[in-house]
Amino acid sequence: MAASNTTRGAVMSNGNGLEPSRLHSADAFRTASVGLQTRKLRAALSALGIMIGIAAMVGVLGLSESSKSDLLAQLDRLGTNLLTVQAGSGIGIGSGELPVEAAGMISRIGPVEQTSTISSVDVNVYKSDYVPEGQTGGITVQAVDVNLLETLAGSMADGKFLDPATATYPTAVLGSVAAERLAIHAVTGTQQIWLGGQWFTVIGVLDEFELNPDLDRAALIGLTTAEDFLDHEVVPSSVLVRANPDFIDEVTSVLSATANPQNPEEVEVARPSDALEAKEAADDAFTALFLGLGAVALLVGGVGIANVMVISVLERRSEIGLRRALGATKRHVAVQFLGEALLLSAVGGIGGIILGWAVTGVYANVKGWSVLIPPIAIGGGMAAALLIGAIAGLYPAVRAARMSPTEALRSA
């Protein structure tokens, strides 16, 4: 190596013959990963903070999106064109009841496609006539139209719904909760319940009504049956209306006056699908809350990374001194430590996205939802992780770069 003292510097890139110090990007990446490789546990623990924060954010957004998609599918299935017309408390002028002909009048509104009357029957239901009168089980009796099941997009758990034939006999269909309370799990066709002082045969048990949960606690009988067997005067307590979805607002605006022209102010018109949407809005509020908590976790993770990086700079003073002796510029040192912070946060970010995805997947699976992770959660989560890493690594990186090489070497 006789050439060891050969004066180089033929490349006049600095104006003084000195070729500047250079570090390839691949080498910059490698130097940035030194700390992670040599202090694996510490790196893993500091990345964990970021991981929890990102997992929380991805999970919350994923769950919110998945449940929303489930709700949309539910709304799609149930339709948003169902309206309920009920006798409200009013202001005390009218009778507080809907007119008997309400359903007939409503059905004459152009865009109304279907109406179904429900009339509350003021009697109780018992499993048998031996059950004391007070033990009603909170089950109501409702006289309903035979098209109720179709109108509410409901389904049967067992047996059959009322049809024009059975609706004239003492037969009953039980809501899901009512069936449970009366201990009727499967319909045999011979089970009888004590309803309004008479035996009624149970011909069907319903699934839950997603759009009208009140009916889950009811025993449903035909309107004619109610009149004939229970002397019930059919006054509609509510009328269910299916209307053309394009004219919902128009139908809504005229429903009160049509249902009860004398006292329109005593009529309450509701759209059950609104309740589901309101529920989703409430869920959105929770989503915002959890996102906030995720952001706090992310911030704490960032502080953790900053802490680890500050310690790392102090511990690795001799390495900083060595690198400066080998020709590293201040910038190279800053890039090394900033890169290390970014790598830590990137590892945490990727881990967090995977964890958040897994949590969403498991929960959505349990709930029977389809798994949906919005791209913004992944992109935003990774960007947030890197941003936090950059902020957390900036001060330690600048501190490392500003360290005097002689001080750094002396501290070894």
Add this chain to the structure above:
Amino acid sequence: MTTGHPAPASGSDVVLSLRGVTKEYPTTPPVRALRGVDFSVTRGELVGVVGPSGSGKSTLLHIMGTLDRPTAGEVTVAGYNIDELSDKDLSALRARHIGFVFQQFHLLSGYTALDNVADGLLYTGMNVSDRRDLAHRALTRVGLGHRLGHVATKLSGGERQRVAVARALVGTPSIVLADEPTGNLDTKNSDAIVELIRQINDEGVTFVVITHNKEIAEAFPRTAGLRDGRIEYDSGRRHE
């Protein structure tokens, strides 16, 4: 500040020159570590600088190695007056013209001997395969051709210092500065490192070895004594 500075004249024999170098640390009271040091090293020399603790040896090494600037005086390394160079230029000067050997070896613990030596060229912009080729050659040169893949922590003290010497040599620097290179070694390994340095110097590499051990310094062709920040004596070149 750096423009117009001439590139080092290839014919010049002076690799390192210090003229009236003073270094004062702004402590209370201020400490004058170096007081008007005049010292120069020509190409191919092997100089031992010896002095007791507190004599200013480390400060001298840092200034010769451009890791620090003097308070007063002029320092020229490989033809470059460091007063005229920016911090970035000094990094470039160190990357291409100065090799360092430290008492504490300063090897990266998780890296192999080969990668530690290749890192001696990290900031030159050379690609990794060329760096490794040269590192392989440098390790063979210091007698560690069989230890290329060993992690630094698995090597003995003597071997670690050999790796450090190889790292200092790998970039074919104008000058190698060794700070107490035998300070952490037993006598046997210490003798071996001194012998290695002599051997490499015989091949033409310029060396300045800073030590507190008079015996070691005096085994070199030229010895300079440092006391209280001044060059107390300088034997000059004893052997050609």
